[in-house]
Amino acid sequence: EAVDLGRLPVLKSWPLDGGPFLTLPLVITKDPETGELNLGMYRMQVLDQRSTAMHWQLHKVGRRHLEKAKKLGKRLEVAVALGGDPVLTYAATAPLPPLPGVSEFHLAGFLRGAPIELARGVSVDLPVPAEAEFVLEGYIDPEEPPVEEGPFGDHTGFYTPVDLYPRFHVTALTHRKGAIYPATLVGVPPMEDAYLIEASERLFLPALRLVLPEVVDYHLPPEGVAHNWVNVALRKEYPGQAYKVAYGMLGLGQMMFAKVLVAVDADVPVKPGFSALLEALRHALPGRDTLLLRGPVDVLDHSARAFAFGGKLVIDGTRKLPEEGGEVAFAPRAHPELPPDPEVVAQRQWPGLWGAVLEKRRPHQAWEVAERLLSAPQSAGIRLLLLADQDTALTPEELLWYVLNNIDPERDARVMPGVEGPVLVLDGTRKLPEEGFHRAWPERIRMDPKVKALVEARWEEYGL
Incomplete structure (x- = not known):
């Protein structure tokens, strides 16, 4: 009854987030069959005073533990540490291969050159980092219906849409004296x-x-x-x-x-x-x-x-x-003047690569634009054409971030003829239902202009 997650300064990072999220949780679970420990980092949306969603995706170890608990007809005990030795934060994100008897705690100890000091949870049979700032303990009932989680402005730079995930019930919340709440922010890279x-x-x-x-x-x-x-x-x-x-x-x-x-x-x-x-x-x-x-x-x-x-x-x-087939003679070029096109808002070339942005209004528009551009003399010395929506800046970083996020190569990569040879075209524009795409297309993350203005006005106060 005394547990109240509202006492923690949990952040709502982006304007369209579905609520406040724990973004640096060290989630500890035990395999119900083998007893193997897992330390992972999965975002957690605060739902009410005593529960959160647990973002255990399809391929995550925590989800496998929950599925095993369901087969055994058991609840899955969970502990969530916030803060402590930063090496644990890294270890929880590391792509550690599934080695019997080796967990992320071992990796953290190896990296710091000394074992991680652990304590026993007060209400769960799980080890928790003794130096953690906060520890949340509780359970997930695999028989309980999943809850709606999201949207969330994710590390992809786009909002993850609402989806169903398990509910984590918090039965105990402990903390150090003068504890400091840790958090991170993810969004358009680099973060x-x-x-x-x-x-x-x-x-x-x-x-x-x-x-x-x-x-x-x-x-x-x-x-x-x-x-x-x-x-x-x-x-x-x-x-x-x-x-x-x-x-x-x-x-x-x-x-x-x-x-x-x-x-x-x-x-x-x-x-x-x-x-x-x-x-x-x-x-x-x-x-x-x-x-x-x-x-x-x-x-x-x-x-x-x-x-x-x-x-x-x-x-x-x-x-x-x-x-x-041997090397094929090729001289990469970036032309100083590019061909005007009625549907191209802006374009730019680098040696061997051409980027163009357009206002997409109809299905298959990108391929029509690509065909016109590649028929121009300025496709000489080009082997890759990247197409994106009009709000994409023509810097290498933003153009590649946007296009790579928005393609399924099997559908959106084509080899098309240029004036000097074949060109790989990647259609990174948003996909329409008329193009056979029926999944939700997410919003790009953008900060509220009022928040940006507030930050800009207070730089002197920050001392940065």
Whole structure:
């Protein structure tokens, strides 16, 4: 009866959020069958004084624990820690492979060079970090109907729509004296999560090399929001090796969500991401050196053909061996003057790449625009055309972020003729029902202008 989540300063981050969300929760559960622990980070929407939604997506370990509890006819005990050693915050987000007897607590202890001090929950049989600022304890009843959760301005830069998730009942709330409430903000990249992703890149590169020893480096550019874009550099020794690496990476844990994989040679830096992409285009002949696949995608991917299932694109930007058709002469160009088009609001070129934004009014409009643009002389020296909606800024970062979020490659990638050869076209405009797309299309995250004005007016007061 004394539990009151309203006493916590839980944030409503964005104007269209469905309510306040815990955004840095360390969620602890135990496998009902094996006793294996899991420490994960899943957003939690506060529903009332004593309950929250638990955003356990389809592929998450917490959800598997709940499904096992349901089969056994049990409630699932849950503990949620807020704060404590920052290494735990990272470990909860890390793509740790399922190793028996190894949990995120072990990873955190390894990273800090000392064990994590744990205490026993006061009302649940679960360990909790002894240094946590707050601990919420309780249960989820798998027989209870799920509750509506969302919308939420997510790390994709778009709002996740309302969906059904389990209800977490809080039976105890403990805290340190003078506790500090931790939170993070996610949205259009780069945000804080981009740096957690980069930490995982570095930490898991040695493990990746154990499986794929030819990998020199890889990078998940912030514009790809972790699962939309991967650059990988490899030591190429035989034909088709870039595809072998791509297939191998797609079979590794959360890398299965990758939507676009760009392979380059060992001497090409994988970051910045845009520079690596431009270098890949020098050696990737659209059609011959691009491959469409199909597989699982992130639950948050709003553009996929179906929930958690969609297309993938591999771009082989390595130098081609004779067996692969050899190199095709190509001189990347960026023309100073671009052809006017009645439906193009703005456009820009970089060497080998063309970006254009349009006001979409009818189905298949993007392909018609692409055909007109590529028939112009200014398609010479271009191998990739990116199309986006008119509110997209023509910077490499925003253009790639927007397009990669809004494509299912199997549906939205086409190879079309340019004046000098084939061009890969990605239609990153919003999809219409008349185009066969019947899922909800989300709003892009934008801050309330009044809030922005308030922040701008108080910079001096912040001392920043």
